[in-house]
Amino acid sequence: MECEYFEKLNNQEFGDLIGETKYWLIILAPDQRNLGTCVVALKREEIELSALNPDEWADLYNTVQKLENAVKKAFKATMFNWACLMNSSYLQDPPTPFLHWHFIPRYKSSFVFQGKTFEDPCFGRSTMQDRGRSFKVSEELKNKIKMEIIKYLEI
């Protein structure tokens, strides 16, 4: 799967591209503490949410629905956190213009995928309170996570 704009995002280390809609890229994040964590990035340069155009906003709705649905089916996620922060973008002047959303699936119960148990010890609280814990997955497992989401993504 390729997307010309995705190449531009390389330095952002958002992760591995798993799909795209008309205006958004769906990218599997490197940190899989919360199984299925993704970044949803706009396919053009922009710095703030209120500058999206109506078509991009409508397509974001489409993307939210498809991704929530896919990760529910793939990993039985209980619910999802969505956040457009752009904090680190503003440490540069002018700001880094890669508008993106953090999509973090949350799990009331642990979930076993490919023999590995994924937990969400901060369920009911912010994952920001859980910064000490890391969960590196192998390339092989990462690819299986990607394929499992793609299976249900319907885009």
Add this chain to the structure above:
Amino acid sequence: MECEYFEKLNNQEFGDLIGETKYWLIILAPDQRNLGTCVVALKREEIELSALNPDEWADLYNTVQKLENAVKKAFKATMFNWACLMNSSYLQDPPTPFLHWHFIPRYKSSFVFQGKTFEDPCFGRSTMQDRGRSFKVSEELKNKIKMEIIKYLEI
């Protein structure tokens, strides 16, 4: 300003109602560490973002634009964090169905309003890393913050 549904939200302690669009309430949050921090709450019960209908989603776009614009004009905010988390909602079974967004203005420079200096020491990072700091404002100052946002809200 009154809204029947806002009464239902009383136990959520979202704050003081400052305006409403067709489908969303704009509420000034009690914590004004980041000047202009609001909650944007859906005017009906719902637990997840993907269950919004297209009209509610389109009206959220309208709300994002009006609120960002107003807080930029009122307090010269640099940028904004938006997050739909719903974490604590899921500590109850069934979840508390008050779908809402956290709207946190971020400031590269301090801003003086009504003689009080508001800082954002975590600019460029998450406000979650700043949990120790609190910023209680008086009722009088809170009302002035509300009026300043309302002045530019254009709804």
